[in-house]
Amino acid sequence: MTRYRPYYIILHWLSALLVFLAFFIGLAALANTPNNDEKLLPLGVHITLGVLILFLTIARFIVRSLMGRPVYRIQQPAAAKNRKIPLLDLLSGYVQPLLYLFTFLMAVVGIAIALPADLFTIAFTESGKPLPVDFYIYPARIWHGTLSLILMLLIGQHILSFVYHQFLRGENFIGRMWFQRAKNKEQQ
Numbered sequence: 001m002t003r004y005r006p007y008y009i010i011l012h013w014l015s016a017l018l019v020f021l022a023f024f025i026g027l028a029a030l031a032n033t034p035n036n037d038e039k040l041l042p043l044g045v046h047i048t049l050g051v052l053i054l055f056l057t058i059a060r061f062i063v064r065s066l067m068g069r070p071v072y073r074i075q076q077p078a079a080a081k082n083r084k085i086p087l088l089d090l091l092s093g094y095v096q097p098l099l100y101l102f103t104f105l106m107a108v109v110g111i112a113i114a115l116p117a118d119l120f121t122i123a124f125t126e127s128g129k130p131l132p133v134d135f136y137i138y139p140a141r142i143w144h145g146t147l148s149l150i151l152m153l154l155i156g157q158h159i160l161s162f163v164y165h166q167f168l169r170g171e172n173f174i175g176r177m178w179f180q181r182a183k184n185k186e187q188q
């Protein structure tokens with residue numbers, strides 16, 4: 001089994017954390033909250049996270065395309081031998097690129113709400129300008145909500161695949177994405 005380079009592992013977990021936080025703030029503090037001044041803080045944090053996620057996703061895509069392939073071999077328990085390809089593995093081949101695509105789209109569509117609503121001014125300067133009464137007046141708002149559901153499903157498959165390999169098949173699956181020392185010196 002192989003594992004990724006440390007900088008790639010850091011990018012992965014940083015993206016996961018920021019996406020989780022953006023989701024949490026979007027659902028808990030934005031979606032069902034009236035557009036008043038109290039919403040400015042969570043909105044500003046959400047937008048900051050979203051823009052960071054956009055840059056991180058682009059960086060990860062470039063790093064992965066250019067040099068993000070696994071490099072080290074790590075030890076694999078015997079249970080991992082004779083590995084069949086279940087439906088989950090088949091799906092993972094599609095889900096992994098789709099995770100990049102939908103995270104990217106989520107952030108771009110977020111910006112497509114923010115620009116016409118002038119949110120970069122309203123949330124980050126003391127312009128005193130009010131928020132629009134409802135973000136649904138912008139077509140991108142419905143897409144942001146719809147894409148968030150699809151992204152949730154993709155992340156769900158990603159986590160399920162980890163649980164299946166790590167706990168049901170007894171493989172050291174997380175080892176690919178963690179800072180484990182290579183047990184043998186063999187390199188790819």
Ligand code: HEM
Pocket residue numbers: 019022023024026027030031032033046047049050051053103104106107108109110111113114135136141144145146148
């Ligand atoms: C990958 C990054 C992002 C994630 C995971 C995310 C997630 C979410 C979620 C889950 C919601 C609630 C959706 C609903 O329940 O219908 C939401 C709402 C929203 N997001 Fe994002 N978002 C991201 C990026 C952005 C960016 C970059 C911006 C703006 C620059 C943005 C602006 C907004 C706005 C304006 C709302 C609507 C709040 C409302 O209706 O009151 N988002 N986001």
